[in-house]
Amino acid sequence: MEKKQIRPFETGLGIRNIGFLLSLSSLSSRLESKWILNQILEYSIQSEIVLVLFVIMIIKKEGIRLPTIYAILLEFVLQFYRYDQQYSWKIIANTNIDHIFMVFLTGLVIVHFILMYISPVYFQIPVTGSLKVGYTVKNIDDIQFAIFYPTNDEYQPKKNLPYFSNVDKYLDTLAYFTYRYPREFKVDHVPAPLLKISLGPLLRTQMMDVIANANLAVLKNKYPVMMYSHGFNSHMNLQATFCKDLASKGVIVIAPMHRDEDFIAKIKEYPVPLNRFKEVMNESVIKRKNDIQKIITFVLDPSKKFLSYFPNGNELRDSFQPREQIIMCGHSYGGLTSLATSLDDPRIYTTIVLDPAMSLFDEDEKYIKLLKTPQKKPFLILCSENFHKRFPLFSQREHIQTFLKSQKNYKNAILAAELKEFGHGNFVDMAFFIPFELQQLREDILKVKEVSNFYLMLNKLVEYFIYESQSTFINFEQIHMQNVVSQFEELTKNILEYKKKNFLYQFEI
Numbered sequence: 001m002e003k004k005q006i007r008p009f010e011t012g013l014g015i016r017n018i019g020f021l022l023s024l025s026s027l028s029s030r031l032e033s034k035w036i037l038n039q040i041l042e043y044s045i046q047s048e049i050v051l052v053l054f055v056i057m058i059i060k061k062e063g064i065r066l067p068t069i070y071a072i073l074l075e076f077v078l079q080f081y082r083y084d085q086q087y088s089w090k091i092i093a094n095t096n097i098d099h100i101f102m103v104f105l106t107g108l109v110i111v112h113f114i115l116m117y118i119s120p121v122y123f124q125i126p127v128t129g130s131l132k133v134g135y136t137v138k139n140i141d142d143i144q145f146a147i148f149y150p151t152n153d154e155y156q157p158k159k160n161l162p163y164f165s166n167v168d169k170y171l172d173t174l175a176y177f178t179y180r181y182p183r184e185f186k187v188d189h190v191p192a193p194l195l196k197i198s199l200g201p202l203l204r205t206q207m208m209d210v211i212a213n214a215n216l217a218v219l220k221n222k223y224p225v226m227m228y229s230h231g232f233n234s235h236m237n238l239q240a241t242f243c244k245d246l247a248s249k250g251v252i253v254i255a256p257m258h259r260d261e262d263f264i265a266k267i268k269e270y271p272v273p274l275n276r277f278k279e280v281m282n283e284s285v286i287k288r289k290n291d292i293q294k295i296i297t298f299v300l301d302p303s304k305k306f307l308s309y310f311p312n313g314n315e316l317r318d319s320f321q322p323r324e325q326i327i328m329c330g331h332s333y334g335g336l337t338s339l340a341t342s343l344d345d346p347r348i349y350t351t352i353v354l355d356p357a358m359s360l361f362d363e364d365e366k367y368i369k370l371l372k373t374p375q376k377k378p379f380l381i382l383c384s385e386n387f388h389k390r391f392p393l394f395s396q397r398e399h400i401q402t403f404l405k406s407q408k409n410y411k412n413a414i415l416a417a418e419l420k421e422f423g424h425g426n427f428v429d430m431a432f433f434i435p436f437e438l439q440q441l442r443e444d445i446l447k448v449k450e451v452s453n454f455y456l457m458l459n460k461l462v463e464y465f466i467y468e469s470q471s472t473f474i475n476f477e478q479i480h481m482q483n484v485v486s487q488f489e490e491l492t493k494n495i496l497e498y499k500k501k502n503f504l505y506q507f508e509i
Helices: 007-024 026-030 034-043 048-062 066-086 098-118 168-180 192-198 200-205 240-247 260-268 274-299 305-309 333-342 365-371 396-407 436-441 448-471 478-494
Strands: 132-140 143-151 225-229 252-256 326-331 348-354 379-383 414-419
Touching: 007 066, 007 098, 066 098, 132 240, 132 274, 143 240, 143 274, 168 200, 225 240, 225 274, 225 333, 240 252, 240 448, 252 274, 274 305, 274 326, 274 333, 326 333, 326 448, 333 348, 348 448, 365 396, 379 396, 379 448, 396 414, 414 448, 414 478, 448 478
Parallel strands: 225 252, 225 326, 326 348, 348 379, 379 414
Antiparallel strands: 132 143, 143 252
């Protein structure tokens, strides 16, 4: 999938500024190609009004990017210096400071290219279903959650919404953990101000391509309902691409906003932190589980109060029927939440666990026992290639192997796969916000250029699994799982043209 971006435009602005700089320097008088410089100045974008209109058009289409704004401001500085020289205003142009100022201007031009290099470019992946995606945010008691759902309403730009409304708290916490645990989490520390400069504008302005408070589409069959649990210090919208794609195919996806910051505050009180971190986050998982179960109870309530969340809810009261078998899904600590919730909740039938942190099963006897209890429902466990290597403290592989051993003689199928060339961050939309050049800051994203393909594979594999499992509520046996695998292999062979299998079928047990 080609990734459209506006870097060629920003590069053009940078080259234009270099042209200005050369024309202002003493070097320009020695260059035989001075005519080229004049062309850059006079004819590339002859009118400053045209330039401004062009920039407005780009910003409206792609959003505000710091390198674009910086390059425009720098051009005004260079233009002012040019006129100062040309008309002998002598406000800046002075033989005593000319050389110093030229060095300063050169530094400013270099800064533009650095900003362009590190500033994220977001790549939106369109949904693959036939329905549009509605979005709303609701509360039950103190639990906030987003709902991605199918709609037939027409898309309206004014009803679109950004990923974040308050991004500073998220970035502050992210910066804190890269500072506090760089060795344990194997990440480079990125100061909060730098995160807010480079990531902040994008996260505040990038739209999710949803329709706020749209009508719920009328479906012929019962509505599949998925609960999605986000990862540690993540956000209910940071898996929007995944949730939207399922919603476009008729699934109602409910994504709670887990209040991890309440537990993070406890972690900050302790100078030694790693063991305390796991202990506190395990407490958080139990709180997450309780919140999810409360939402499930509300959704399945026979009174259908859930319909009040949609503008056309009263019209659907007679026809609306959610599937009684809930789909549970989550990533990282959300994957752990997903597994811990599903193990002893009979209302959850289909479970999808994405690259889970499994620390809850280290010491909690109740959950260790649950992990070894045979299950009568299907599980899809997808892991990245490197998470268990980079973060052994979360005991991912050991506990997954324990789970598989306890289920291997049971007739319900479980697929535990390791996705080759997948990183931990490839499961969430944050992968789209990280440019290729910042891979060293996010080693959990292995191949940024392949993010679009990875997402296509992930969405399709999950879609196949949900379809097979939801159509067969009893005895989801190996034959159904084989259908999932064969369809996925066909996808990777024919659509992505991968020459090798993209996942390992199961872990060694």
